[in-house]
Amino acid sequence: MSTGTESEVESELTQPASGADEAELEALLGDRAIAREEHLNAPGFVINPNDVQAVLSDLRDEAGYDHLSCVTAQQYEDRYESIYHLKKFADPTDELSIVVPTTTENPVSQSAEPVFRTADWHEREAYDLIGVEYEGHPDLRRILLPETWQGHPLSGDYDQEKPQLVTLTEHQNPIQPDHREADSDTMFLNIGPHHPATHGVLHVETVLDGETVADVEPDIGYLHRCEEQMCQSGTYRHQIMPYPDRWDYVSAGLLNEWAYARAIEDLADVEVPEYAQVIRTMGAELCRIASHMLALGTFALDVYGEFTATFMYTFRDREVIQDLLEDLTGQRMMFNYFRVGGVAWDLPEPREEFFAQARDFLDELPAKVAEYHDLITGNEIFQTRCIDTGVLEPDVAKSYGCTGPVVRGSGVDYDLRRDDPYGYYDQLDWDVITRDGCDNYARVLCRMEEVEESAKIIEQCLDLLEEWPEDERDVQANVPRTLKPDADTEIYRAVEGAKGELGIYIRSDGTDKPGRFKIRSPCFSNLQALAEMSEGEYIPDLIASLGSLDIVLGEVDR
Amino acid sequence: MSSDEPQQTIHDSTAPSTDTREARIGEGVDDRFNSRLREAFGASPFILTKFDEFMNWVRGNSMFMLQFGIACCSIEMMHTYAIKHDLDRFGAGVPRASPRQADVMIVPGTIVSKFGPRMKRVYDQMPEPKFVVGMGSCTISGGPFQEGYNVVKGAEEIIPIDIHVPGCPPRPEALIYGVLKLQERIKNGESSAVVVKPYELEEFGDLPKDELVQKLADQIDEDDLVMRYNWADSP
Numbered sequence: 017m018s019t020g021t022e023s024e025v026e027s028e029l030t031q032p033a034s035g036a037d038e039a040e041l042e043a044l045l046g047d048r049a050i051a052r053e054e055h056l057n058a059p060g061f062v063i064n065p066n067d068v069q070a071v072l073s074d075l076r077d078e079a080g081y082d083h084l085s086c087v088t089a090q091q092y093e094d095r096y097e098s099i100y101h102l103k104k105f106a107d108p109t110d111e112l113s114i115v116v117p118t119t120t121e122n123p124v125s126q127s128a129e130p131v132f133r134t135a136d137w138h139e140r141e142a143y144d145l146i147g148v149e150y151e152g153h154p155d156l157r158r159i160l161l162p163e164t165w166q167g168h169p170l171s172g173d174y175d176q177e178k179p180q181l182v183t184l185t186e187h188q189n190p191i192q193p194d195h196r197e198a199d200s201d202t203m204f205l206n207i208g209p210h211h212p213a214t215h216g217v218l219h220v221e222t223v224l225d226g227e228t229v230a231d232v233e234p235d236i237g238y239l240h241r242c243e244e245q246m247c248q249s250g251t252y253r254h255q256i257m258p259y260p261d262r263w264d265y266v267s268a269g270l271l272n273e274w275a276y277a278r279a280i281e282d283l284a285d286v287e288v289p290e291y292a293q294v295i296r297t298m299g300a301e302l303c304r305i306a307s308h309m310l311a312l313g314t315f316a317l318d319v320y321g322e323f324t325a326t327f328m329y330t331f332r333d334r335e336v337i338q339d340l341l342e343d344l345t346g347q348r349m350m351f352n353y354f355r356v357g358g359v360a361w362d363l364p365e366p367r368e369e370f371f372a373q374a375r376d377f378l379d380e381l382p383a384k385v386a387e388y389h390d391l392i393t394g395n396e397i398f399q400t401r402c403i404d405t406g407v408l409e410p411d412v413a414k415s416y417g418c419t420g421p422v423v424r425g426s427g428v429d430y431d432l433r434r435d436d437p438y439g440y441y442d443q444l445d446w447d448v449i450t451r452d453g454c455d456n457y458a459r460v461l462c463r464m465e466e467v468e469e470s471a472k473i474i475e476q477c478l479d480l481l482e483e484w485p486e487d488e489r490d491v492q493a494n495v496p497r498t499l500k501p502d503a504d505t506e507i508y509r510a511v512e513g514a515k516g517e518l519g520i521y522i523r524s525d526g527t528d529k530p531g532r533f534k535i536r537s538p539c540f541s542n543l544q545a546l547a548e549m550s551e552g553e554y555i556p557d558l559i560a561s562l563g564s565l566d567i568v569l570g571e572v573d574r
Numbered sequence: 575m576s577s578d579e580p581q582q583t584i585h586d587s588t589a590p591s592t593d594t595r596e597a598r599i600g601e602g603v604d605d606r607f608n609s610r611l612r613e614a615f616g617a618s619p620f621i622l623t624k625f626d627e628f629m630n631w632v633r634g635n636s637m638f639m640l641q642f643g644i645a646c647c648s649i650e651m652m653h654t655y656a657i658k659h660d661l662d663r664f665g666a667g668v669p670r671a672s673p674r675q676a677d678v679m680i681v682p683g684t685i686v687s688k689f690g691p692r693m694k695r696v697y698d699q700m701p702e703p704k705f706v707v708g709m710g711s712c713t714i715s716g717g718p719f720q721e722g723y724n725v726v727k728g729a730e731e732i733i734p735i736d737i738h739v740p741g742c743p744p745r746p747e748a749l750i751y752g753v754l755k756l757q758e759r760i761k762n763g764e765s766s767a768v769v770v771k772p773y774e775l776e777e778f779g780d781l782p783k784d785e786l787v788q789k790l791a792d793q794i795d796e797d798d799l800v801m802r803y804n805w806a807d808s809p
Contacts, residue, residue: 161724162688164790164800169723176723177806179786184691184775184799209689210696212641212671216648217689238689239645242722249721258718265646310649331656338653349650349743570645 041112044078045071056282056507058101058111065118068126069152072100072114076131080104081112084132084417086508086536088521089142091171096123096148100135101508101521101536105414105428108436108517113508118148127153134417137544145170145244160237160573170244202230205555209238214562215314216569220546222558229558232547236572243574247533252280252499253356256533261350263535264571267306267338268514270299270345273354278438279509279520280356284499289490290440291481292358297440298477299344299353301470306337307514308421308463308470311566315460316392318563319401326391333384336377343370356499358492363481374478381471385464393461402457406549406561409454416548417541420516421466422565425459427452432512444476456557456564463566498528508536515539515566535574539567626763633677633703634760637753640676640700641669645683647710647743659746666753673699678756680749681735684712684719685726691801694775697733705765707752708735711742718742727808732773732801734766772807775799 048067053060063071075081081102088099100114118125127150128135139150140159147168162182167174208219217238223231250256260272313330338348343364345353353360364370410426431448433441449465451458503526510519516538525531542565550558654661661667670676673696711717713729739752779796781787
């Protein structure tokens, strides 16, 4: 959003604030706020690049904005801009955007890393893709692209046709360069990028002291598929929706589609029919169960190498859910079922058959969950592996911007479905699951109990859908063929994905394509906490911690 | 009588029953070893074939797959291995975690620039003869991400591929069909020609000294392996 001329800035400053809070914030920031901006989701303050740390730490300590949800960087014709999207864990609807413009010639801005640990990776990503440099950042390297990459692909003047070189060299032990020395007692170990325990193409550079983990550095970017670029080159109406399915591809497609649907519907002011919201809620929760089942199955695989029983059991249940979702959407995994303003079509005919199948699944679920508890959580070996390993204290989790079952397993009661309601969630009866264990075991239990809560939600949705009057079954709102939101409107919206807070920032530029499309991925933030959870523990606990974070590389790398 | 008490009496003879084996089996081979194939051979337990054909037949029916998950398709690949679809029915259900034990590599996902050299290395580590199934649109052309600045336009730019399974992602049934087609090809002794691909691992010192190479000269050693992506030449 352009800050405009002096008079415009003045008029924005004198606008009636949306609450007493904003006056307090203005007082807190004082002269450091050089201008105001209005984003659709939150008020914005423009600050100088040298004040970032002071402003963010004041906002965290004095005003309670303790959740740095996302850092968006973008290039305008005349400047670079970093936006810090702040929230409160206690109330995520209380949002604030801190906008930090820097000049094109010298895009240097102070790093927020000393205030929020999560800014570490977010700023590295901004540097990698956009080219903003962060002063005082402990380790400003490329994160998604190879280190030998030339240029910053999402900046204005990038030429995609230019050749690039990528090296295949041995990784160096950051603690001790040559571990073959006689008096050396640390060993450097590469886990991945091709390794069964990394859930994809993650590369974990590990330094071991005996069997203890001395240093961990996740190296990501092996699946960086330019999702943001793809979304920026698609039109709002239909061309973007297929991509969210491919961020978190563990059958969590509808949850991801909802993130985009929510952002664009709020941006373009589209009202979704209630009936469509109920279908969305039901579909999304089916996806959550499928996703948690996979998390459970692969976690069992990681922790006790169980390819035969638990893994197969969870896949049996996933097959049932995928059949249901296929009936609903027409696809097993990449649903592309949501539309801007609703869903693609109504429930499959005959409806009774779909309801019967869905209810059969729900009826069988409690017995299956009991079976999992017998097989997994009640297993002594499993408990030894999981209890008190991979400990993540709530304050640390907050500082890393962890969300979803990871933060709920650390006792932080934070779930956007309840705290920032969307869809039909606020009218249904269900609970947010939290666990105080802070360890791998708590995170697993959290997921398993969430499966039961999701089943409760689905059941209520089925009841609603069954009784919905036939002539009021609107699946889509009336949305124009081409969506062109007003230029320079900005919005950041998040939903509760399977892994946590999945947010999307869109800036419109007056055309039918987004000017900037930024994805805040929960796994990206969650994975950062891995070092905190596993350093000083044994190497098998590192694998268990990685499994309990339940990352999906498609979403980490985007 | 409970089993923990010692048995007092022995009713039958304790002599070794060496004479009963023939009597038990009767004429011909043991029933338990019989099969359709054995029946077809009839009285003669010998067949005459070319060694190569025999080896190809064996190879096709016992394929060790590489456990290789990249992206979305790997989830469908796991479903193919798992219950319901059960790829093991076709003698191809033992995923090996090490490329050195594997015969077949299913490439299930998008290959991006950073992963290209790693995939090439994993492929090189597999022992000959080796086969590759490309799973999904991304391995054919880059799929939905083809326009991306970082996406290799198909796995075939880097390694030879025997079977392409289209889809985004392909259903497990489609992957099974692809694997069966590969079995068929292996049994017939067919495989894709291994030729030099557009993107090869080369020593940095061997590259022509153009602008990019000169720029990176102080970062990369002469004998480091590099992969050079000429995006403008990509299909």
